[in-house]
Amino acid sequence: MQESDRPLDEYRRKRSAERTPEPVPSPGPLPRGNDDTFVVHEHHARRLHWDLRLERGGVLVSWAVPKGLPPDPKINHLAVRTEDHPIDYAGFEGEIPKGEYGAGRVLIWDRGRYETEKWSDREVKFVLHGSRVSGRYVLFRTRDKDWMIHRMDPPPDPDWRPLPERVAPMLPVDRRALPRDQALYGFEFAWDGLRAVAHVAGGRLRLLDREGADITERYPELRPLGGTLGTRQVVLDGELVALDARRRPSPELLSRRAHAENPSQIRKLRRDVPVTYLLFDVLHLDGRPLLDLGYRDRRAVLDGLELAGPHWQTAPWFDGDGAAVVTAAREQGLPGVVAKRLDAPYRPGGRSTAWLRVASRTPRG
Ligand code: MN
Numbered sequence: 001m002q003e004s005d006r007p008l009d010e011y012r013r014k015r016s017a018e019r020t021p022e023p024v025p026s027p028g029p030l031p032r033g034n035d036d037t038f039v040v041h042e043h044h045a046r047r048l049h050w051d052l053r054l055e056r057g058g059v060l061v062s063w064a065v066p067k068g069l070p071p072d073p074k075i076n077h078l079a080v081r082t083e084d085h086p087i088d089y090a091g092f093e094g095e096i097p098k099g100e101y102g103a104g105r106v107l108i109w110d111r112g113r114y115e116t117e118k119w120s121d122r123e124v125k126f127v128l129h130g131s132r133v134s135g136r137y138v139l140f141r142t143r144d145k146d147w148m149i150h151r152m153d154p155p156p157d158p159d160w161r162p163l164p165e166r167v168a169p170m171l172p173v174d175r176r177a178l179p180r181d182q183a184l185y186g187f188e189f190a191w192d193g194l195r196a197v198a199h200v201a202g203g204r205l206r207l208l209d210r211e212g213a214d215i216t217e218r219y220p221e222l223r224p225l226g227g228t229l230g231t232r233q234v235v236l237d238g239e240l241v242a243l244d245a246r247r248r249p250s251p252e253l254l255s256r257r258a259h260a261e262n263p264s265q266i267r268k269l270r271r272d273v274p275v276t277y278l279l280f281d282v283l284h285l286d287g288r289p290l291l292d293l294g295y296r297d298r299r300a301v302l303d304g305l306e307l308a309g310p311h312w313q314t315a316p317w318f319d320g321d322g323a324a325v326v327t328a329a330r331e332q333g334l335p336g337v338v339a340k341r342l343d344a345p346y347r348p349g350g351r352s353t354a355w356l357r358v359a360s361r362t363p364r365g
Helices: 009-013 087-091 220-228 251-258 263-272 295-305 322-331
Strands: 037-044 048-056 059-065 077-086 094-096 104-119 123-129 134-143 146-151 171-175 185-190 194-201 204-209 234-242 275-285 312-314 317-319 336-341 351-359
Touching (some): 009 077, 220 263, 275 295, 295 312, 322 336
Antiparallel strands (some): 185 336
């Protein structure tokens, strides 16, 4: 805020009261409070971010935090100071119309009481008492409007583990026939797609291929998957497929996407050859590695995330009758099935006999 400004002038300047559903109070004396209310908004603007607002001197002093409040003291997040907001904003949720400042959906992610331990131009120490976030945090200014936010308390869960940098995908072994004891397996369709592991934190998606190369930029239609997971931290495993006119996975179309070379080509192909990301495993969720869980339990966690969007789906799986799944694969023109041991943990980076890939067509000769 500039020295000459009255409180909330910048807030009012950026908005038109007739066009935004946000509270826009007329200039006048500020309400008096106890400087003890905080709110974190989840703001689905052009770029998803979270807005931390602390009541202070009759306004909500605000920071935009692109990755949300850090749950772990080891990782600090950028927080950009934004204009003070009116106190009434603490209760605001709504859709800011297209073309207006901050256009997009605004949700209350958390709200509650807070205590100030220190407040200066460069450093703000406080304790949050929310329902989703609690604990001591410090904001410290690095330059101009740029601040960092650091969690001073240990992670809420002492066993909390940060998201792994990379998990090399587990691979199946090829078999000519289904396993004998089918009751021990779950069955999925094989897709012959492009294996991809998704890392999501702070609403941002990072997509790695089988070799660990970052392929996020090639598939911009998958970016909103990050936003739908909000502040959840998750590693997902799955395959990218491109469907042909008969809605069957086409390796040829997929290969066109995988070899697009520049942004304009990617933009064009995104329109002509969209991909679908079929998710079949979850390897890490909100501070917990899931690799040692059995397939059935990981699947229950994955299915519980209810991931379904315009370009991503949770891939179906079936227990019991593998032969019926092979028949269904053949009828749908899919290359085969993968039988996965229900009790088998996820073993990154290698072929394992816990996963068996069986072709849906009998190989010739
Ligand atoms: Mn915002």
